[in-house]
Amino acid sequence: MERTARKTWRRTVTVLALALVVLGGATLVAWAMDAGPFRQRSYCWGAWQEGSGPQVLGDDFARTAEESGTPQRGEQASCVMAFGVPGTEEMRHVDPTVRGDAPGAQETAGGHRLVARVGPPPRSTGQPRRAWLAEALYGNAAPLPEGMPGVVGRDRGTLVLPEECDSGDVPMVVTVRSEGSVPELDSEREVADLLLSLANAAREKAGCAQGESSRITAPVRTAQQEETYRGGRPSCRVPGMRIEPRRGTLGGYASTVWERLQICSLELSDKNQDVIARGQFVMTSHPRLTALFAGMAGDRSPGAGWRGKGRVAGGNGLVIAECRGRPTVFSLHLDEELEQGAEPDSRRVFARSANSVAERLGCPAVGPRG
Template sequence: MLAFAGTGFGTWAADSWPWPKDRYCWGAWERDSGPDFLGDAAFGDGDDGSRSGTESLPTHERPSGSCEVTIASNYKSSYDGDKVSISQRVSVTYGPVPTAAEARLSMIQDDYLGADMVALPDGLPGTVNARGGLLVLPKSCDAKDGRPTVVTMQAYGTYASGPSYTQEDPADLGGAQQAAVLLVAAANRGMAAAGCAPDKPLKVSSPVYDLPGRRERVFTSSDDLCGIRGLRFDTEDLYHQTGVVTRDLQTCSVAGDRDGIPAVDLAMVAQPRLAAVFDSLTGNRPAVRGWRGTGTLGENHSIVRADCAGRPATFLMGASTDPGHLAAFANAVAARLGCAPIAPKRAAR
């Protein structure tokens, strides 16, 4: 279990660090406390690896910040004698979601609502996987203009061997469960420093459930992708993945087999606090004439919000510009949740 410092502390100047050198990310994470990136395992077979941290602490006056843990290691492979270089980092950001609609949709949907993400446990509003996650903070931390504040975490890295071999090798967060604990620990520290922490610190006490389905290959153009009737592409050889399927969240991702380029990313968000990150983005008119709710269809991202089963549901589409894909997905989700179709039947192809 990850060990992290308590959250009952005051606010400090952004350039003063009252915690010991063996703690990182505003004092939230302790060296050798569980995840590989915080221990010697991060250095591979090397004996001279280094770990360093940089951070900017949120404050009440400037409620944004970041922290980063960087790992570097170089050694000779015991197998073939090639020089091996490991470069990894874990980055955390704290701050309100972007003001511009496209920037906000790109940040939230592209990075944190893919089919490889799962819902945070214990009703916490956000998503997580083994490489990072997003947590929407309580309303007390909202920006003055009402935008929700979020904490995000991402692991990056590369492994290079010899003169020509390089592969992605993200820092090891210890799996989705451990990543959730890391994310929440950092969020508690950030909120306390910014002066908006709830009376009781946020806590991960339950297992991470609702793991996504496998990424599966589709050889024909007639399959109903992600189990969504009518969600089809004329292109053959695709990969599709069904992510979370709950009352609060549902996701689907489709990508090309040969190039891995996304063909469509779809998501439904009904968890109130997570859905709040999309407030003000749907306008006051239907996305398409005849559709329920309000929204916009864009070149990179589309968004529709409509009442469904007694509460607002937000439907998102990225990568594709075909409204038929969004219509098929939204209507299938609406049927599952027990509410009226979002788009006319003829809109889904």
């Protein structure tokens, strides 16, 4: 009887041991395959995975996200990932809802948010496109390294996807923007990593992931801080761009100065530091970036003394002219108060600005001299 009991006990122990071995092996397999209870969460179409590198995806933050649409060629898709310190008031009242279509829409509603957008620029070649460009190519960002068609700062990034993702001649663009009481993330490199992960996920979802994945091996430049332009100092460090507003303080961001891309964003602030007028200057000869301006120049000369095709009217000027064998965009937009402060007028400020940049590049003048 006692011997039978010992045998039964041994069999039970053996079965339990084998069960534990099997369970342990299954657990290890699940962990190795990133499945089961060890699976790390991902956000925004699988682009951003917990623990993948950027601090915003690390253990210090809690996250929740909401998607609107799926990346497709020619279509718009959005995702908002709200994040904050676990257990805090801001994380109890987060709102990851996607609202509005413009990338610059003010969407903050508690906590911090990463707003990801995938899709083409607005098809309208007027104010909607200009507003989109002002946000996507903001001056407080540096060009991505290795000739990639995009820019990155500590609070936003923009990347134009390869031609395989185009819808007709309309490019597909991914943008990331951080919003909240302290919108800056840890570094430009962190934003670049988030941007490229989003780009790769968007290409996969849209069925245009041919070729190599988007990646960066070179260092990412640091964006410059805001500059102030007083006492007749040329704006944007561009000789000829003389803007003397009747009131307020004129500042700008001119981080991107490269032979294929130059961007400056202007902001006129009142005594309360509220922005009352904005402006933007862009030069680019990168084919993927010039595609963002498609349809805006028209098919006629702006007038006597101008090279290329374009339109110059009021505070808006855009010309596409050949420079060093490449079609090159020269663009200037000034809100009304900045247009009124252009010396001697906005048309000549645009011509002088475009000519000074063309000269820097070793190209003939774009607009009339004088």
